[in-house]
Amino acid sequence: MAQPTTRLAPPELQEARRVVEAISGAYGRKVVGQAQLRETLLVGLFTGGHILLESVPGLAKTTAAQTLADSVHGSFHRIQCTPDLLPSDIVGTQVYDATKNEFVTQLGPVHANFVLLDEINRSSAKTQSAMLEAMQEKQTSIGGAVYHLPKPFLVLATQNPIEQEGTYTLPEAQLDRFMLKDILDYPTPAEEAEILRRIDLGVYDEASRPPCTLDDVLRTQEFVKRVYLDQTIVEYIVGIVYVTRHVGEYIPSELSRLVDVGSSPRASINFARAARALALIHGRDHVIPEDIRRLAHRMLRHRIMLNFEADAAEVRAEQVIDAILAAVPTP
Template identity: 70%
Template structure:
């Protein structure tokens, strides 16, 4: 796992660095695909999260390989992985850690919680209380936790992958807008095709999932990919395209037909533009390109905006999906 010269901020990626990125991504793909069947978009979403340091929110019914995918990606880069099962009685200290009294030493010692890992899976985050959900905000935003007046940095790279059940299921708490906005991407998972499901069963029968996993790259390689993704070229015209799309979510009546605009309650914050820029750079690098194109932005629109564009109760009553609104907004902005 030799190291190539890192890309410097403001410099274009050269051909050698682009080949290096392509080789590293291909290695991670092999590790991921050894454990996960199908789920191509989920793989891309997780890789974008890894390359940007952005967190990911996944919504689906149980049993669609979310935990397996997160663990496979963590193993592929040689990172640590922790899974937290969220329940209504989960406490903030169960996540970030606490101080316990050590009788043998006669003093309190700090015991770090499971959030101190490279990959943290918050399973069914919307089954935990609002107080516990908010305990993750400092770790997600500041990359640190505070325990007993001391600050503890989380390891790098650091990626929070949270899953949630559809809100209409019993025993769930809707995530507040402030926490939703902390997630760079939100993706919806669907059932596998019959062929993919057959392959899952075949691999289980063959014992494929019981075989020991191994790292395909190391953490230094992952940090190198992050540096390269940050140096992908984003032209001003494409950046303006991003900001125009995000701004259009805040003034839908000026850009959309009134029959759709009336369903928009709140538009996206500037975090959406930041997420678009970072995610588009990562998506371009995954395609072995050194520059962002408008198609990258359109490709990510649903994942960046679906949890940031809030609809009215009337939209829910009329069964209007947020993706329909996002598509109409993107169509309203001229492509550069």
């Protein structure tokens, strides 16, 4: 893999640290706990990679997304997915303007810097495809005209794991379009008490000045591309992804027989991008093996397809990932 022509200079690393700390501070004022979600959102923001979130309702996904958008003065739209949602409801359509005697284009809510797709698996396959096409191509086509999506552009899609009636499961190829999949858990009692305290103080009703701008984000995205990724780390990434496709040769048979399909090269590509962003978020100009291990669950849990036996045995993808990490030597 070709390395950046120039390494990050100390002032650039300091500037990136300022942006990370400013956004993290704004996040911490509105979102209690959820430190891993903050990290996931920052990785997505600084790489342009989209994120799939899985949790029960009420765990601050919308608050986190709105806070992230507000912290950089970005536009934010939330789309509640339902079975009757149409592709035009997301990307936009042409409507007839009788006063002008012509059709005019109305852009849909996907035309925002931050888009929250709430319960994406509740929309139809056709609507899911329209959204995923916009995510991949960074543009929409309405009435024969192409409309580019704003920069930066980040999609956060959510899934509710406990309610499956009336849902349309995302196909494996579409899941692969998401850089990371994070799973959120309930807050601790202390965190929940802090949420109630902040509600009483009116913290969530306060409007604050954004500490960063969209230009700060775009500049940091360029810094991420220049984070050093050593060849040994590249080989480590490729080795992990390779083992997902040949699990029978590397991990115990009681786990390997539960895997139907491993990860595509998109996993390796996204691993490298996300690891560079994670290193920068933690104040480094180079990637270390711990960055890869830290990202492994979020990078692979939606890219390793388990069979029906795994469901029956209540084996999760994370168990397989842990076995894969144990099988691949750490550089």
